[in-house]
Amino acid sequence: MALNYVWIAFFVIAFIVALAKLIFLGDTEIFATLINGLFDSAKTGAELSLGLVGIMTFWLGIMKVGEQAGMISLFAKGVNPFFSKLFPGIPKNHPANGSIIMNFSANMLGLDNAATPVGLKAMKELQEINPKKDTASNAQIMFLVLNTAGITLIPTSVIALRLASGAANPADIFIPALIGTFISFLSGMIAVAIYQRINLLKLPVLLFLGFFLALMGLLYFGLNGLPPEQMEKITGLIGGLLIFSIIILFIVFGAIKKINVYDAFIDGAKEGFSTAVMIIPFLIAILVAISAFRTTGCMDYIVDAIGYGFSAMGMDTRFVPALPVGLMKTLSGGGARGLMVDVMQTYGVDSFQGRLASIIQGSSETTFYVLAVYFGSVGIKNTRYALTCGLIADVVGLIAAILLTYVFFG
Numbered sequence: 001m002a003l004n005y006v007w008i009a010f011f012v013i014a015f016i017v018a019l020a021k022l023i024f025l026g027d028t029e030i031f032a033t034l035i036n037g038l039f040d041s042a043k044t045g046a047e048l049s050l051g052l053v054g055i056m057t058f059w060l061g062i063m064k065v066g067e068q069a070g071m072i073s074l075f076a077k078g079v080n081p082f083f084s085k086l087f088p089g090i091p092k093n094h095p096a097n098g099s100i101i102m103n104f105s106a107n108m109l110g111l112d113n114a115a116t117p118v119g120l121k122a123m124k125e126l127q128e129i130n131p132k133k134d135t136a137s138n139a140q141i142m143f144l145v146l147n148t149a150g151i152t153l154i155p156t157s158v159i160a161l162r163l164a165s166g167a168a169n170p171a172d173i174f175i176p177a178l179i180g181t182f183i184s185f186l187s188g189m190i191a192v193a194i195y196q197r198i199n200l201l202k203l204p205v206l207l208f209l210g211f212f213l214a215l216m217g218l219l220y221f222g223l224n225g226l227p228p229e230q231m232e233k234i235t236g237l238i239g240g241l242l243i244f245s246i247i248i249l250f251i252v253f254g255a256i257k258k259i260n261v262y263d264a265f266i267d268g269a270k271e272g273f274s275t276a277v278m279i280i281p282f283l284i285a286i287l288v289a290i291s292a293f294r295t296t297g298c299m300d301y302i303v304d305a306i307g308y309g310f311s312a313m314g315m316d317t318r319f320v321p322a323l324p325v326g327l328m329k330t331l332s333g334g335g336a337r338g339l340m341v342d343v344m345q346t347y348g349v350d351s352f353q354g355r356l357a358s359i360i361q362g363s364s365e366t367t368f369y370v371l372a373v374y375f376g377s378v379g380i381k382n383t384r385y386a387l388t389c390g391l392i393a394d395v396v397g398l399i400a401a402i403l404l405t406y407v408f409f410g
Contacts, residue, residue: 006289006368006387007285007286007289010289010290010292010293011289011292013293013296013298014034014292014293014295014296014298015292017296017297017298017301018030018031018034018296021296021297030296033295034292034295034296037291037292037294037295038288038291038292040291041284041287041288041290041291042284042287042288044287045280045283045284045286045287045288046280046284049276049277049279049280049283049284050276050280053272053273053276053277055116055117056116056117056120056272056273056275056276057269057272057273057276058117058269058272059117059118059121059272060117060120060121060268060269060271060272060275061264061265061266061267061268061269061272062246062247062250062251062265062268063099063117063118063121063250063268064264064265064267064268064269064271065250065251065254065259065261065264065265065268066098066246066249066250066253066254067095067264067268068254068257068259068264069250069253069254069256069257069259070253070257071098071249071250071253072095072098072099073093073095073098074098075097075098075099075101075102077093078101079097079098079100079101080092080093080097081204082204082205082207082208083097083100083101084204085198085199085200085202085204085205086142086189086193086198086200086205087100087138087139087142087143088138088198089129089137089138089139090126090129090139091129094125094129095125096122096125096126096129096139099118099119099121099122099125100122100143102118102246103115103118103119103122103147104146104147104150104151105242106118106243107147107150107151107152108150108151108152116373117272119143119147119374120275120373120374120377122143123140123143123144123374123375123377123378124271124275124377124378126139126140126143126378127140127378127380132382133378133379133380134379134380134381134382135380135381135382135384136375136380136382136383136384136386138196140375140380140386141192141195141196141383141384141385141386141389142189142192142196144370144371144374144375144386144390145188145189145191145192145386145389145390145393146185146188146189146192147365147370147374148188148365148366148367148370148371148390148393148394149181149184149185149187149188149189149365149390149393149394149397150181150185150365151181151182151185151212152177152181152362152363155173155174155177155358155361155362155363158173158177158340158358158361158362159171159173159174161337161340161341161344161358162344162349162358165341165344165345165349165354166349167349167350167354168350171223171226172355172408173355173358173359173362174223175220175408176359176363176401176404176405176407176408177358177359177362177363177401178216178219178220178363179216179363179400179404180359180360180362180363180364180397180400180401180404181362181363181364181397182212182213182216183363183396183397183400184363184364184365184393184394184396184397184400185212185393186209187392187393187396187397188389188390188392188393191388191389191392191393192385192389195385195389275377278376278377278379279373279376279377281376282372282373282375282376282377283369283372283373283376285372286368286369286371286372287332290331290332290368293331294328294331299324299327299328300324302327303320303323303324303327306320306323307320307323318352318353319352319353319356319402319405319406321343321346321347321353322343322353322356322357322360323398324339324343325339325340325343325357325360325361326360326364326394326398326401329360329361329364329365329366329394330364330366330367330368330391330394331366331368331369332366332369333365333366333369336360336361336364336366337361339357340357340358340360340361343357344357344358352405352409352410355405355408355409356401356402356405356409359401359404359405360398360401363397363400363401364394364397364398364401365394367387367390367391367393367394368387370390371383371386371387371390
């Protein structure tokens with residue numbers, strides 16, 4: 001229901017603002033710009049969805065092989081002590097547990113192409129045990145919020161963009177971005193746990209969080225100080241080796257179990273194609289609403305109002321120019337990336353604003369996009385409090401990014 005109200009609000013607010021611009025400012029081009037933006041966004045949504053067909057077909061084919069080979073069940077058994085506390089509605093050793101942990105792992109490494117198909121597979125498996133097919137279950141909400149607030153260990157793409165923009169040390173945002181993404185993840189987990197009355201102060205949960213802290217520490221000591229080109233090569237090697245090893249592992253175990261690996265792959269690939277096509281209307285719906293809100297200048301008005309409020313209180317407002325990156329990231333990853341580059345070009349890649357924009361980009365996620373795609377893939381219409389918890393994680397992550405930038409870069 002929350003997405004429904006947000007969707008309506010985006011269009012209504014955009015229409016009112018556009019009408020006001022026409023009447024009071026004489027902007028006769030505003031509605032033409034608005035309509036062109038809607039059509040372009042609809043086209044983009046279809047292209048994005050169709051672009052997923054290939055990767056979805058491949059990855060769900062591989063996942064089917066892993067499922068029939070018993071590898072997904074092994075993953076599920078390994079994470080069951082933690083997931084049984086965080087996802088009490090998922091039966092013990094259910095395949096969804098394995099798919100969820102693989103999705104989290106791919107997200108941590110920044111492997112979006114691998115994370116999305118595996119995540120959609122997890123949603124489909126969670127939907128199988130969902131008693132109300134049009135309403136998000138507790139497990140689906142927890143999964144989606146943790147996905148949108150997911151930990152990204154190394155913001156490789158952000159570091160690469162900073163390198164291309166001429167930063168003195170492109171990787172200097174590595175540690176604050178890492179801390180920021182962990183805070184966002186933790187806040188999302190806590191928000192959902194409060195709604196679902198889950199006690200997080202249990203040993204498996206604390207061990208899981210401790211594992212992430214140890215992993216972040218290991219990355220810090222292992223990669224801190226390396227040249228950005230070398231860091232990018234190492235992270236690319238880790239990600240590529242991990243993913244290809246999983247592919248080989250599934251295929252080899254399938255052969256050992258004497259299943260028809262090829263036929264299993266084809267069965268899964270068919271699911272991938274149908275899932276990618278089903279996403280199209282849901283993705284277009286959210287993208288056109290975002291376009292209407294953005295092209296009418298509503299985003300700029302929000303940022304300007306925030307800046308005026310802090311200025312009136314006599315507070316430092318250096319962070320305000322980077323705010324559009326955080327607000328846009330909730331709506332569109334590509335749009336936020338463009339805004340980040342614009343901030344770096346306008347204020348300087350090594351400026352406070354440039355670094356803040358990079359940290360925000362590296363420690364936040366596209367909540368509306370993820371909810372639209374994942375819930376849309378299984379036909380969920382009533383998302384309950386998923387959007388609320390996702391936005392809580394976004395807001396906390398944004399505030400954390402601002403504070404961390406002040407701490408690390410003054």
